[in-house]
Amino acid sequence: MTFSPVRGREKDKSEEKLKFSKMEGTGNDFVVLDNRSGIVKDRENLAKRICLRKKGVGADGLLLLEKSDRADFRMRIFNPDGSEPEMCGNGARCIAKFAYLEGIVGEKCSFETLSGLVSAYIDEGNVRIKMKDPSFLNLNLELSLKDDSCEGYHLDTGVPHFVLFVPEVGRVALGKRGPEIRYHQSFQPAGTNVDFVEVKKSFLKVRTYERGVEAETLSCGTGVTASAIVASLVQELTSPVEVRTKGGNLKVHFQRRNKSNFIRVFLEGEVRLVYEGMYNDN
Known part of the structure; x- marks a missing residue:
């Protein structure tokens, strides 16, 4: 053969x-x-x-x-x-x-x-x-969802984000909750990214459902920035804010001129x- x-x-x-x-x-x-x-x-x-x-x-x-x-x-x-x-x-x-x-x-x-x-x-x-300096689209925005409702903060840090605070980010059913908010009629036609934020004593824990990826990512830079800005606004956190994600840690630096005027915003981390x-x- x-x-x-x-x-x-x-x-x-x-x-x-x-x-x-x-x-x-x-x-x-x-x-x-x-x-x-x-x-x-x-x-x-x-x-x-x-x-x-x-x-x-x-x-x-x-x-x-x-x-x-x-x-x-x-x-x-x-x-x-x-x-x-x-x-x-x-x-x-x-x-x-x-x-x-x-x-x-x-x-x-x-x-x-x-x-x-x-x-x-x-x-x-x-x-x-x-x-870019963040612009606030809608503070204290309440959304009616399929089974309940939620309240959060809608802002633009380069792309739109809806930030809401939760007791434990690890317990969020992000695969269900994320798309429901991302496609909510309040954000049409463009939609929004969604950030779930847990406030700890010296840092934030953040999980993000990303528009366009249509899933949770291990980290989102504009989402981390939006979360830090809103945490400063609502929880009185001061710069720099350490943010922990599934993919690693980031720092957000900023100057706050008054209640809702943030300038010189920087995002820092490993690449x-x-x-x-x-x-x-x-």
Whole structure:
């Protein structure tokens, strides 16, 4: 009996290999690509494919670093469902670290997002970004839900968040409660992210249901920021506020001018390059 020699798979000329980096900031993970050449054009559909946990690289979002005329670069972020949010706190920290590792920027940089310019400061494994000043959309908002009701605080820290305080975040049925609030008629048509906050003596514990991911993430930078701001407003916490998530710890710094005027808001925490690879986009 004879056997034919094993041959390698012939390369399909239609296949396009994309170099990517997998980054994570307190468990919030992203696929990051340098798109200054414009190689990625169908951004929404690439995000849907590459963010798949089983058939793609797997991530909470796709980050694209693109050219900018008024900053060091422009950040585009796409959720796993292909939608494009205005801002992502942990994503911004990750892309700043990516740009630094690639030699695109130094230890300080600024970049464009849909919510405005963001400044970043890289110190080895730690990245600190200046967030937009929060705007309050609706304080003490009561929502009627299917089985009961809840009261919380709706604000914008780059993207909309509904923050509510709970006795124990670990006991929240987030898979049921999160979507019910996220899609509530009060927040239509855009919807909202939802943050469940437990206040401890010297820190906060936060869990977030993220719009666009449509699930709980291990950490959400804009959600952590929103939670710290509301905790200062309601619980009189002072800056910096330590926030603990399932993915790690973050700090939120701010200056409070009066009851509801917060300025110079910074989000700080660890960012890590997990690995680099090539993605066959076929």
